[in-house]
Amino acid sequence: MEIELNKIIQKFQNNNFIKDFVEELTKALNNSNNKNKQNDENLKNIKLSQEEDLELYRKETDFLQEYFKKELSDLSKGEIFIVTNKYEADIENCRYKIGQYKDNKQCLQIVFENDLPKNIQLDDIVRKIDGKYIYDEEATKYVKDIRNKIRQEIIDKRN
Amino acid sequence: MKRNKNINKIIQTGITIIFIAIFILFGYELEPKDKTSNNIQNEININLNTNEIPEYFGEIVVNINNNIPYFEDKDISTENFENYSVLDSLNRAGQAFANICKNTMPPQGTKRGSISYKPTGWVQYLYGENNSKHLYERCHLIAWQLGNENNNKNNLITGTSQMNEAMIEYENTVANWIKQQNEKGNDYHILYRVTPIYEGENKLAKGVEIEAKSVEEEGVSFNKFIYNVQDNFEINYSTGEAKLIEE
Numbered sequence: 001m002e003i004e005l006n007k008i009i010q011k012f013q014n015n016n017f018i019k020d021f022v023e024e025l026t027k028a029l030n031n032s033n034n035k036n037k038q039n040d041e042n043l044k045n046i047k048l049s050q051e052e053d054l055e056l057y058r059k060e061t062d063f064l065q066e067y068f069k070k071e072l073s074d075l076s077k078g079e080i081f082i083v084t085n086k087y088e089a090d091i092e093n094c095r096y097k098i099g100q101y102k103d104n105k106q107c108l109q110i111v112f113e114n115d116l117p118k119n120i121q122l123d124d125i126v127r128k129i130d131g132k133y134i135y136d137e138e139a140t141k142y143v144k145d146i147r148n149k150i151r152q153e154i155i156d157k158r159n
Numbered sequence: 160m161k162r163n164k165n166i167n168k169i170i171q172t173g174i175t176i177i178f179i180a181i182f183i184l185f186g187y188e189l190e191p192k193d194k195t196s197n198n199i200q201n202e203i204n205i206n207l208n209t210n211e212i213p214e215y216f217g218e219i220v221v222n223i224n225n226n227i228p229y230f231e232d233k234d235i236s237t238e239n240f241e242n243y244s245v246l247d248s249l250n251r252a253g254q255a256f257a258n259i260c261k262n263t264m265p266p267q268g269t270k271r272g273s274i275s276y277k278p279t280g281w282v283q284y285l286y287g288e289n290n291s292k293h294l295y296e297r298c299h300l301i302a303w304q305l306g307n308e309n310n311n312k313n314n315l316i317t318g319t320s321q322m323n324e325a326m327i328e329y330e331n332t333v334a335n336w337i338k339q340q341n342e343k344g345n346d347y348h349i350l351y352r353v354t355p356i357y358e359g360e361n362k363l364a365k366g367v368e369i370e371a372k373s374v375e376e377e378g379v380s381f382n383k384f385i386y387n388v389q390d391n392f393e394i395n396y397s398t399g400e401a402k403l404i405e406e
Binding site: 050053054057058061065085087088089090091095097101104105106107108109110 | 238242244245246250263265268269270307312
């Protein structure tokens with residue numbers, strides 16, 4: 001049975017149509033990711049006034065407090081953290097700070113790069129499962145989208 | 160003979176006067192100094208509780224609770240943590256509490272970035288020749304050199320340059336002890352808590368309480384209150400506006 005499966009996989013791999021399809025799909029996904037990243041960057045580059053900046057802080061903090069309260073009430077998917085800071089001058093095994101929002105507090109702790117998933121970025125969400133930090137793509141996207149939406153709404157209010 | 164007696168009396172009286180003068184002028188030096196604050200100039204050893212801090216009376220640093228920090232047994236830990244209160248409804252930063260160790264500190268040679276955020280009470284006052292002096296500075300609650308938190312709103316308050324200068328002395332005490340222990344191969348910790356104290360709805364803190372205690376062995380322990388004041392300035396704490404009385 002195993003041999004049959006391998007044969008089928010090999011057939012698929014050798015099929016030009018499937019090869020092209022996979023290549024195109026990968027390209028499209030990469031483009032979409034890059035576009036999203038570019039949009040995030042563009043949004044973040046719009047300078048906010050002091051009042052807007054404080055409004056952003058308040059709304060983001062309210063959201064994060066609610067979100068962490070909900071996520072920390074059920075640890076079945078692992079303990080949740082957000083990456084908040086990176087020690088830029090570290091030469092090897094960089095340090096990061098990961099945090100949670102609890103009881104009106106931002107609670108941070110140091111974690112080393114080696115203990116985190118590869119290519120971790122600021123604002124990513126990780127979950128600690130059996131002592132290991134796992135990147136949570138879905139949660140990262142959710143949190144980033146909400147935060148971008150908050151920022152966008154503040155900017156939109158200008159018009 | 161009588162003349163000699165008179166000379167002796169004069170000498171004895173003179174020596175007594177010199178001793179009394181030395182005692183009056185330098186007598187307090189005979190008491191052991193606080194080992195964590197030898198460099199602090201304006202410090203007085205009065206003992207207060209946090210809830211009974213008087214109006215500024217000319218001493219920028221005072222001891223709280225006999226200089227003993229209020230940490231509880233449950234706080235004593237070798238786990239690394241930094242807890243920052245989120246801004247209150249008036250956008251003011253609150254207590255910051257961290258367990259400082261070599262891992263929380265930025266590596267030597269790191270350059271600190273600039274800060275754009277203006278904490279509550281930030282009404283900058285420039286003065287002096289060509290406006291070269293400034294009244295206010297953005298004060299980190301947990302110093303950047305201890306916790307590497309620079310542009311975090313939860314860690315910033317408006318403080319006078321005099322208050323910031325006084326805070327730095329204590330921050331250096333903590334940083335130096337950690338570094339010294341590291342050189343000996345010890346990865347030791349210091350519990351470090353900074354609490355800004357506001358009166359009512361004032362935007363500007365009256366001052367900050369700084370508590371510190373080394374965890375693994377005795378070395379650093381203090382509990383200070385530093386007034387948010389500046390010589391020759393009259394400060395309106397409800398707004399942060401200030402007036403230079405004399406230059």
